[in-house]
Amino acid sequence: MKLGIGNTTEPLPQIVIEGLHEGVRKLGFVETYTGYGDEQGDKRLREALVEYYKGMFVNLDPSEVFVSDGAKPDSANIQSIFGLENIIAVQDPAYPVYLDTNVIAGRSGKFDEEKKTYRGIVYMPCAENNDFFPDVPSKKVDLIYLCSPNNPTGAVATKHQLRKFVDYAREKKAVIIFDAAYSAFIWDPGLPRSIYEVENAKECAIEINSFSKYAGFTGVRLGWTVVPKNLVVEGAEPGKVNSLWNRRQCTFFNGASNIAQEGGLFALTEQGQKECQRLVDYYMKNARIIRDGVESIGLKAFGGINAPYIWMKTPNSMRSWEFFDKLLNEAHVVGTPGSGFGPSGEGYFRLSAFGHREDIEKALDSMKRNLKL
Amino acid sequence: MKLGIGNTTEPLPQIVIEGLHEGVRKLGFVETYTGYGDEQGDKRLREALVEYYKGMFVNLDPSEVFVSDGAKPDSANIQSIFGLENIIAVQDPAYPVYLDTNVIAGRSGKFDEEKKTYRGIVYMPCAENNDFFPDVPSKKVDLIYLCSPNNPTGAVATKHQLRKFVDYAREKKAVIIFDAAYSAFIWDPGLPRSIYEVENAKECAIEINSFSKYAGFTGVRLGWTVVPKNLVVEGAEPGKVNSLWNRRQCTFFNGASNIAQEGGLFALTEQGQKECQRLVDYYMKNARIIRDGVESIGLKAFGGINAPYIWMKTPNSMRSWEFFDKLLNEAHVVGTPGSGFGPSGEGYFRLSAFGHREDIEKALDSMKRNLKL
Numbered sequence: 001m002k003l004g005i006g007n008t009t010e011p012l013p014q015i016v017i018e019g020l021h022e023g024v025r026k027l028g029f030v031e032t033y034t035g036y037g038d039e040q041g042d043k044r045l046r047e048a049l050v051e052y053y054k055g056m057f058v059n060l061d062p063s064e065v066f067v068s069d070g071a072k073p074d075s076a077n078i079q080s081i082f083g084l085e086n087i088i089a090v091q092d093p094a095y096p097v098y099l100d101t102n103v104i105a106g107r108s109g110k111f112d113e114e115k116k117t118y119r120g121i122v123y124m125p126c127a128e129n130n131d132f133f134p135d136v137p138s139k140k141v142d143l144i145y146l147c148s149p150n151n152p153t154g155a156v157a158t159k160h161q162l163r164k165f166v167d168y169a170r171e172k173k174a175v176i177i178f179d180a181a182y183s184a185f186i187w188d189p190g191l192p193r194s195i196y197e198v199e200n201a202k203e204c205a206i207e208i209n210s211f212s213k214y215a216g217f218t219g220v221r222l223g224w225t226v227v228p229k230n231l232v233v234e235g236a237e238p239g240k241v242n243s244l245w246n247r248r249q250c251t252f253f254n255g256a257s258n259i260a261q262e263g264g265l266f267a268l269t270e271q272g273q274k275e276c277q278r279l280v281d282y283y284m285k286n287a288r289i290i291r292d293g294v295e296s297i298g299l300k301a302f303g304g305i306n307a308p309y310i311w312m313k314t315p316n317s318m319r320s321w322e323f324f325d326k327l328l329n330e331a332h333v334v335g336t337p338g339s340g341f342g343p344s345g346e347g348y349f350r351l352s353a354f355g356h357r358e359d360i361e362k363a364l365d366s367m368k369r370n371l372k373l
Numbered sequence: 374m375k376l377g378i379g380n381t382t383e384p385l386p387q388i389v390i391e392g393l394h395e396g397v398r399k400l401g402f403v404e405t406y407t408g409y410g411d412e413q414g415d416k417r418l419r420e421a422l423v424e425y426y427k428g429m430f431v432n433l434d435p436s437e438v439f440v441s442d443g444a445k446p447d448s449a450n451i452q453s454i455f456g457l458e459n460i461i462a463v464q465d466p467a468y469p470v471y472l473d474t475n476v477i478a479g480r481s482g483k484f485d486e487e488k489k490t491y492r493g494i495v496y497m498p499c500a501e502n503n504d505f506f507p508d509v510p511s512k513k514v515d516l517i518y519l520c521s522p523n524n525p526t527g528a529v530a531t532k533h534q535l536r537k538f539v540d541y542a543r544e545k546k547a548v549i550i551f552d553a554a555y556s557a558f559i560w561d562p563g564l565p566r567s568i569y570e571v572e573n574a575k576e577c578a579i580e581i582n583s584f585s586k587y588a589g590f591t592g593v594r595l596g597w598t599v600v601p602k603n604l605v606v607e608g609a610e611p612g613k614v615n616s617l618w619n620r621r622q623c624t625f626f627n628g629a630s631n632i633a634q635e636g637g638l639f640a641l642t643e644q645g646q647k648e649c650q651r652l653v654d655y656y657m658k659n660a661r662i663i664r665d666g667v668e669s670i671g672l673k674a675f676g677g678i679n680a681p682y683i684w685m686k687t688p689n690s691m692r693s694w695e696f697f698d699k700l701l702n703e704a705h706v707v708g709t710p711g712s713g714f715g716p717s718g719e720g721y722f723r724l725s726a727f728g729h730r731e732d733i734e735k736a737l738d739s740m741k742r743n744l745k746l
Contacts, residue, residue, distance in 0.1 A: 007408040007409045008406075008408040009403075009406065009408065010403065010406065011400060011401050011402050011406045012400045012401055012406070014401070017397060017398075017400065017401040020397040020632065021394060021397050024390060024393040024394050024397060024632075025390075027384060027385045027390065027393070027589075027592070027593070028384050028385055028387070028390040029384050030382075030384050030729070033381075033382065033383065033384045033385070034592045035380040035382065035589070035591035035592045035727075036380045036591045036592060037592055069442055069594070069627070069630070072625075072626070072627040073626055073627060076624060076625040076626075097624065100624050101624060101625065104621075104624065216400075216406075216408070218408035218409045218627075219400070219408045219409060219410055219628070219630070220400070220630055220631065220632060221442070221627065221629070221630045248477075251449060251470065251473050251477065252445075252449040252474065253445070253446055254442070254443050254445040254446060254594065255592070255594070256594070257442070257592070257593055257594045257630045257632070257633055258593065259393065259397075259630070259632050259633070260630055260632070354408075356403070
């Protein structure tokens with residue numbers, strides 16, 4: 001039984017299916033056929049995303065929104081427009097792509113076998129003592145990756161927490177790369193779904209988001225990145241980062257699939273948002289079942305309230321992989337060892353709410369009956 | 374009237390439309406829904422591509438085929454798995470992505486304003502005197518970009534010409550990056566559609582291809598890259614490049630759209646290939662009309678026989694942009710100045726066969742009536 005993968009399992013909302021069919025249908029007639037579109041995305045979709053942000057009282061211009069084939073490629077490629085001398089800060093634990101791509105690019109320095117960290121990277125530990133959200137770095141860094149709701153901890157940054165980073169970034173001329181791929185899972189209206197809900201964040205933050213979890217598009221491939229025009233970086237005029245990303249996308253990318261974009265448009269309609277919300281609610285109910293379940297057997301759990309991930313402390317200070325074996329052998333349940341997300345993930349374990357309800361219930365039931373604690 | 378853009382204009386073959394609808398339909402039911410797939414592509418599609426190559430008497434393993442969102446991203450990203458010290462050779466003129474991505478990566482050296490070339494790049498001029506296909510470089514290079522059928526010249530390399538490059542690459546431990554995106558336009562059975570039709574090419578060549586022009590997928594986004602397991606590079610064991618590309622794709626990419634892949638599968642069926650061939654034939658007839666048309670008014674034209682591009686010599690040794698203005702002002706036709714593809718493109722002009730028949734005919738008619746030669 002799998003509680004390990006961050007992969008959607010439920011069919012797409014009906015209106016999104018209709019949108020995708022519409023996208024296909026258009027390709028069958030000479031009057032509506034389209035070939036290469038703008039690398040930055042269909043104008044209608046960029047405008048629909050601008051409208052979507054208005055719902056959070058965030059004003060953007062369509063030229064600040066870049067449609068892509070998903071949040072993973074964007075999180076991976078965004079570093080490529082910054083110089084190799086930039087100092088990178090990552091949350092620890094974190095989604096591995098931020099670190100891996102900087103290692104490949106050559107910004108990490110050597111690996112310290114003992115500490116399990118790269119010497120050139122600034123790690124921002126996220127643990128119980130800081131509610132799994134870090135304080136700003138004590139030294140000057142240039143690029144800061146933040147993910148909220150967080151993968152893997154399920155923690156969601158408050159406006160206050162984000163404001164500290166925005167203030168830091170503006171003062172130090174650093175850039176925040178804000179991964180909001182799980183923002184649709186925030187139901188608490190007091191928590192920010194976009195970093196731009198924080199004043200002046202447009203001067204220092206790039207935001208990456210996706211239709212993957214919101215609309216079930218993990219396989220369909222559609223995401224977007226916001227690069228504000230008035231983003232300021234050291235030694236460059238405002239607008240420079242926006243134009244660099246535009247240049248990067250135009251040279252290395254040829255636009256998201258026109259079918260996926262048509263589906264995305266339908267997902268952003270009023271009806272589409274309603275149906276997608278039901279999909280999100282389904283996974284959130286799963287999350288609740290998992291969190292309640294693991295707590296009911298005396299395990300300590302975090303996240304899973306405004307995020308689809310439950311971050312569990314392993315019992316008796318077991319190492320993550322030890323618990324992986326125990327969970328697999330005793331309860332026949334697969335999860336993800338926290339240590340895979342960074343050194344501060346050691347002793348933790350990620351359970352994912354993506355799955356069919358009956359499978360989730362079966363897994364929890366097996367954990368309750370079979371796990372020897 | 375536009376003869377400038379390499380963008381498809383005709384609706385997709387019916388069977389491909391059905392395949393795409395099938396891809397969408399599957400996402401609407403829990404039994405057939407799929408989320409993230411393999412970064413390397415759907416196994417069925419990789420196997421179908423292996424079958425496709427068998428038609429050219431080329432044997433590949435599915436693990437050597439990497440499905441992607443198109444030939445452009447692959448041509449752009451392939452350089453990233455090679456060290457920055459590698460010397461790059463490009464055909465001149467060439468599709469700008471090969472050069473641009475190497476400039477961005479930092480392999481080009483300084484730009485020579487006078488020669489209009491980068492000092493660190495080896496240019497292989499393609500002109501009338503070599504039938505628009507270059508001889509092997511006289512010095513040692515590491516990465517060689519070849520495109521056949523060629524964009525922009527429309528020239529197709531013979532087996533003999535490719536064999537010289539394969540021999541050179543094997544001797545010098547260089548890697549050929551072979552862009553075969555227009556291979557479907559080769560009707561002459563004597564010309565190779567894949568570089569692997571040349572003996573031993575798997576030891577030295579990566580091949581990039583696409584459904585864009587073959588099946589009209591410019592907007593749908595689907596392509597593939599072949600990285601043979603026994604490709605040999607200097608200082609690395611066989612299999613290393615395959616595993617590096619695999620690592621690169623798994624870190625920076627999340628697979629092509631599952632809808633597009635389903636469409637690709639249908640395009641590779643027997644019926645699919647037949648219908649796609651009709652689409653290709655349509656554009657090839659356009660190419661013939663363009664080539665015959667420009668020749669009938671006394672202009673010298675190349676390509677357009679086994680390729681969708683016609684490479685025209687400008688009249689009276691005009692510069693490419695001069696002729697652009699003349700063609701636009703006198704005949705109201707837009708084409709692409711050859712100088713945009715490299716210094717050896719100066720004095721040439723690219724006309725594209727992608728367009729509706731009636732628009733192509735109108736453009737040629739206007740050229741015949743209005744161009745003052």
